[in-house]
Amino acid sequence: MxxxxxxxxxxxxxxxxxxxxxxxxxxxxxxxxxxxxxxxxxxxxxxxxxHRHQVVRRSLALALAALLLYVPANFLPIMQLNLLGQRADDTVWSGVLALYNSGMQGIAVLVFLCSMGVPLLKLLCQLFVLLSIRWDIGRSYGLLIYRIYHHLREWGMLEVYLMGILVAMVKLKDLADLSIGVGLACFIGLLLVQVWLEVTMSPHQIWEALSGEDADASH
Structure with missing residues (x-):
């Protein structure tokens, strides 16, 4: 202590x-x-x-896993809806487009930023910072990117979007034939991996590694 x-x-x-x-x-x-x-x-x-063991290696693995989950989580069907003989496959991206085409452009942009844009930007920032430590290049840029990442943390709201999806599914199940798509599993996986990455990526070790004070963090 x-x-x-x-x-x-x-x-x-x-x-x-x-x-x-x-x-x-x-x-x-x-x-x-x-x-x-x-x-x-x-x-x-x-x-x-x-002080976590091999923080950069473990964080890199989680960041890459999250990036691999990002595309299927946002572009594969989250749920399939059958209503009066018509079938619709709903994805995160199709939800953004539906809002935009219905005249709610401002809400569509906000949903896009909070559910797709900012989470992707956060992951790319984390990946750049971790690679700059791992390969010992561009650490001054890594410091800048890590500061930007901390300003973005409050804008990625995957958990709020997930709650919205679950609420919509509960309300729709009595009105139509509803089935869960693989996109929902990928979306939940993306959320869990991002939370795990937040916990694993120890801030003080990353700051020290970027400033050259912690040589062990990159091992």
Whole structure:
């Protein structure tokens, strides 16, 4: 557990040696962690740092898996609807087009950004950052891209879109013959892999690796 500091201790340390709690703002000396260890705030118990083993390799594998799931999740049928002899295959992309063609262009753009555009951009940002660490190239650009990624995090709302899909399926099941498509499984898989990637991609290790302070992160 890291130690809290007084004003005199703070003045003697560089910024790289300090860490502040995101919950209670307690300023502490940054602890040295080994694989599997984590540090908690002594005041409120918030998790400050976690040192994960082979964070870049594991994160790269998850980022590539998410990118592979992205296309089928968005372009394969999520559900198949049979109503009065007519069959319709609904995908995420077809939902965006339906909104646009029905005159709700603003909502269509918003749905596209939150369900397709921003999640893809986030994955590409993560992939670029991880590759810049892994191959030790363009780390200055990696720092910029990682900052952009953190600004994009709040705009990717796959879980909200999934809830909307489930609600629509519940309401439609009594009105028509409804069957689940493979796209829904891919969409759920994409959401789970992205959550796993968020957990695995330890922020402090990525920042340190991009700045050259953590040589072990790229192994």
């Amino acid at each position: 890291p130690d809290s500091l007084d004003t005199r201790d703070i003045s003697e340390l560089s910024l790289e040696e300090l860490v502040a709690c995101h919950e209670c703002d307690l300023l502490m000396r940054k602890p040295k962690l080994i694989d599997g260890e984590r540090a908690e705030c002594p005041r409120c118990g918030y998790e400050l740092l976690t």
